[in-house]
Amino acid sequence: KAGVTQTPxxxxxxxxQQVTLSCSPISGHRSVxxxxxxxxxxxxxxxxxxxxxxxxxxxxxxxxxxxxxSNSRSEMNVSTxxxxxxxxxxxxxxxxxxxxxxxxxxxxxxxxx
Amino acid sequence: xxxxxxxxxxxxxxxxxxxxxNCSYKTSINNLQWYRQNSGxxxxxxxxxxxxxxxxHSGRLRVTLDTSKKSSSLLITASRAADTASYFCATYLSxxxxxxxxxxxxxxxxxx
Numbered sequence: 088k089a090g091v092t093q094t095p096x097x098x099x100x101x102x103x104q105q106v107t108l109s110c111s112p113i114s115g116h117r118s119v120x121x122x123x124x125x126x127x128x129x130x131x132x133x134x135x136x137x138x139x140x141x142x143x144x145x146x147x148x149x150x151x152x153x154x155x156x157s158n159s160r161s162e163m164n165v166s167t168x169x170x171x172x173x174x175x176x177x178x179x180x181x182x183x184x185x186x187x188x189x190x191x192x193x194x195x196x197x198x199x200x
Numbered sequence: 201x202x203x204x205x206x207x208x209x210x211x212x213x214x215x216x217x218x219x220x221x222n223c224s225y226k227t228s229i230n231n232l233q234w235y236r237q238n239s240g241x242x243x244x245x246x247x248x249x250x251x252x253x254x255x256x257h258s259g260r261l262r263v264t265l266d267t268s269k270k271s272s273s274l275l276i277t278a279s280r281a282a283d284t285a286s287y288f289c290a291t292y293l294s295x296x297x298x299x300x301x302x303x304x305x306x307x308x309x310x311x312x
Contacts, residue, residue, distance in 0.1 A: 177243065181298055
């Protein structure tokens, strides 16, 4: 089985711009979660989608949004980028049952200048 | 604040030695997981231990869980240079669906 894929792998944007990151989960996985990793805050949960519905959301401003498509692929969008949004954004997928192991993609490294 | 906290923050050992990392958490859990991350890359799931288990093994990995103390430990035996990575414990908040809460991680350096 192919693993979780994320595109793009690297991205450089300027303040005020918006960005869309994409995640394709492992085939058969319907849950997709997004995490932000920074040196200062560590790994923080952004949101989780299951069957195209957002089931859970972390403590992030409304500039961070996401969606999931019928094929379970997911996108996250960050609008009006700030310098502090520079981070590694990780996507993870898991099986239908809750509280199982999650499988992570390689991440998208976003740099905001 | 984070659910899990790892100790130590950094660990430096020689190849062949054992590495022990500890994790503490704050609320009741159904399971606890350990993940590895190689420098700035994605996380790899290592092992999941359920709340009714006290110890679990996987290859050179041994994980213990003490729910009375809300703590877990990860032991890597006979470490190799390839084990150099950051290790994170993670738990799910009750009713949080697939919302994983990670600790700050332990940076392990294994020197040849």
